[in-house]
Amino acid sequence: MKDIGIAPSILAADFGYLMRDIKAIEKNADCLHIDVMDGHYVNNISFGIPVIQSIRKYTDMKFFTHLMITNPGQYIKVFAESGSDNITFHVECSEDPDALIEEIKSMGKSAGIAVHPDTPIEDVFPFIGKVDIILVMTVYPGFGGQGYLDISDERLRKLRKAIDDQNADTVIAVDGGVTEDNIKHIYDAGARLFVAGSSVFHAEDPEKAIDELKRCATLS
Secondary structure (H helix, E strand, O other), X not given: OOOOEEEEEHHHOOHHHHHHHHHHHOOOOOOEEEEEEEOOOOOOEOOOHHHHHHHHOOOOOOEEEEEEOOOHHHOHHHHHHOOOOEEEEEHHHOOOHHHHHHHHHHOOOEEEEEEOOOOOHHHHHHHOOOOOEEEEXXXXXXXXXXXXXXXXXHHHHXXXXXXXXXXXXXXXXXXXXXXXXXXXXXXXXXXXXXEEOHHHHOOOOHHHHHHHHHHHHOOO
């Protein structure tokens, strides 16, 4: 369905039945979004390497690992070895993003760079074409269930234009507050990969919720 992907975030899953919830979205989701939080960069602690290693044994889904941690360079190797397919780190958390991008790619993984809502969107422009994904935070990172920040629309449009101007293949992903009601205007602003937590895992039928998000995004 056009060029759109849905990445359910396990932050919204029931950790008492984590593999049950992952299996429920396995066929329809494009990848699994894994939010790693260290309690420093964001005011929350989620989970880490042991969880990724554990679920890796039971699913072939692509793992989109989002490092919301202050020292991502220390952990690139272990997250790659744990089963991540994409490793995305925050531009605010690295003094040498180019080096981290090279390290991620040297391990055969796709690389992404994320940007906080308060960081100028222009800060990620130098990495267009270097990374596979630019992840635009559309809520303040750290907790699920937040509403989409309206300031994100203009940020996405600026980034979309910059990518198109360079004729680059970098995918714009968004993380936070994505629902059936707003996904179309986010898509129209330029996003193509949508992280969705509550709107998928809290739905009565998560597979149908994914299909409905894709349908809503591409309505004419």
